[in-house]
Amino acid sequence: MSIEERDPVSGYLTTGHVWNGITELNSPVPRIVFAFMVVTHLYALVAWFLLPAWPLGQTFTKGLLGIDQKTAVAADIAAANADRAGWMNALATHDFDAIRADPDLMARALATAEPLFGQNCQVCHGANGIGGPGYPRLNDDIWVWGGTADEIATTLRVGINADHPDTHFAQMPAFGRDGLLTGAEISVLTDYVQTLGAGVMADDPSDGALLFQTNCAGCHGEDARGISGSGAPNLTDGDWLYGGDAANLRHGLVAGRQGQMPSWQSRLTEAEIRAMALYVEGLSGTAP
Numbered sequence: 001m002s003i004e005e006r007d008p009v010s011g012y013l014t015t016g017h018v019w020n021g022i023t024e025l026n027s028p029v030p031r032i033v034f035a036f037m038v039v040t041h042l043y044a045l046v047a048w049f050l051l052p053a054w055p056l057g058q059t060f061t062k063g064l065l066g067i068d069q070k071t072a073v074a075a076d077i078a079a080a081n082a083d084r085a086g087w088m089n090a091l092a093t094h095d096f097d098a099i100r101a102d103p104d105l106m107a108r109a110l111a112t113a114e115p116l117f118g119q120n121c122q123v124c125h126g127a128n129g130i131g132g133p134g135y136p137r138l139n140d141d142i143w144v145w146g147g148t149a150d151e152i153a154t155t156l157r158v159g160i161n162a163d164h165p166d167t168h169f170a171q172m173p174a175f176g177r178d179g180l181l182t183g184a185e186i187s188v189l190t191d192y193v194q195t196l197g198a199g200v201m202a203d204d205p206s207d208g209a210l211l212f213q214t215n216c217a218g219c220h221g222e223d224a225r226g227i228s229g230s231g232a233p234n235l236t237d238g239d240w241l242y243g244g245d246a247a248n249l250r251h252g253l254v255a256g257r258q259g260q261m262p263s264w265q266s267r268l269t270e271a272e273i274r275a276m277a278l279y280v281e282g283l284s285g286t287a288p
């Protein structure tokens with residue numbers, strides 16, 4: 001194989017390698033390829049000096065141009081965080097009027113709250129707060145615990161029948177199960193409550209009205225319009241958390257009602273709770 005052989009056609013020496021009868025010529029690298037290799041190698045050499053290139057343990061050669069995308073990205077992230085910390089802090093500390101008066105901050109509050117609502121609230125309160133049996137609508141004007149951002153923020157912090165020490169209590173007694181009323185009295189009250197949409201007449205002498213004033217008015221009010229802060233809802237507005245049909249009313253009177261909403265204080269930050277309160281306040285009255 002080491003015998004020098006010359007190709008009779010091209011005149012080049014052969015390398016002595018033969019594959020399947022094809023002999024390799026010892027011809028020079030084509031000029032264009034050679035030039036390309038020279039240029040790329042030169043570029044690599046120059047780049048080593050100008051750009052970040054060689055790892056040096058914890059650090060690396062920085063390059064004469066000072067181009068460093070890692071620090072550029074870190075700086076961008078730090079700037080974004082500082083910006084976010086600024087308005088998150090404003091959300092947590094400014095009073096609601098000041099936030100409402102600042103369109104930029106208000107826009108950020110709503111943009112923060114909307115996805116949080118989807119993640120945390122929609123499962124019970126429905127998309128856009130449309131509610132469902134046992135879960136109140138948040139897009140109407142009917143509020144048991146108040147519909148201003150301040151009141152909503154409090155409801156979110158303490159929850160309803162939740163494990164927070166200051167939780168809102170909403171306990172409708174189990175009149176039937178606990179023997180406070182007889183089955184006959186519950187039937188009378190079931191009928192009576194269905195007539196309340198028309199309002200309560202103070203001089204109504206019916207059995208239902210008497211039973212109501214004795215057993216129910218203490219929480220729901222003599223006019224049955226609810227007592228704010230007691231958790232007992234208005235029974236005259238035609239809006240029912242659990243349904244206004246006889247079966248649902250009877251069930252509530254027999255077994256009681258204690259809807260539960262968790263306290264969000266440990267699940268959301270103060271800024272998030274306040275953003276959410278503004279968002280829910282904005283849902284109010286958007287029901288079609």
Ligand code: HEC
Binds near residue numbers: 193242
């Ligand atoms: C100790 C206070 C208390 C008393 C007394 C009480 N309620 Fe209630 N009632 C509540 C509370 C609180 C709720 C709301 C429960 C909830 O949110 O889960 C409620 C809910 C209801 C509901 C359901 C409303 C809806 O929107 O679905 C009806 C109906 C009702 N009460 C009727 C009565 C009647 C009739 C009586 C008298 C027999 C009565 N309540 C006595 C506190 C009371």
Ligand code: HEC
Binds near residue numbers: 231
């Ligand atoms: C596990 C189900 C559940 C989740 C999750 C939930 N809620 Fe509630 N929420 C309820 C129930 C049930 C009530 C009514 C409790 C009662 O019976 O009084 C309620 C009541 C409320 C009220 C009071 C309404 C009024 O009339 O005063 C507001 C405001 C509220 N929720 C907002 C939210 C927001 C905002 C979120 C998300 C951060 C959320 N809820 C998540 C179940 C839930």
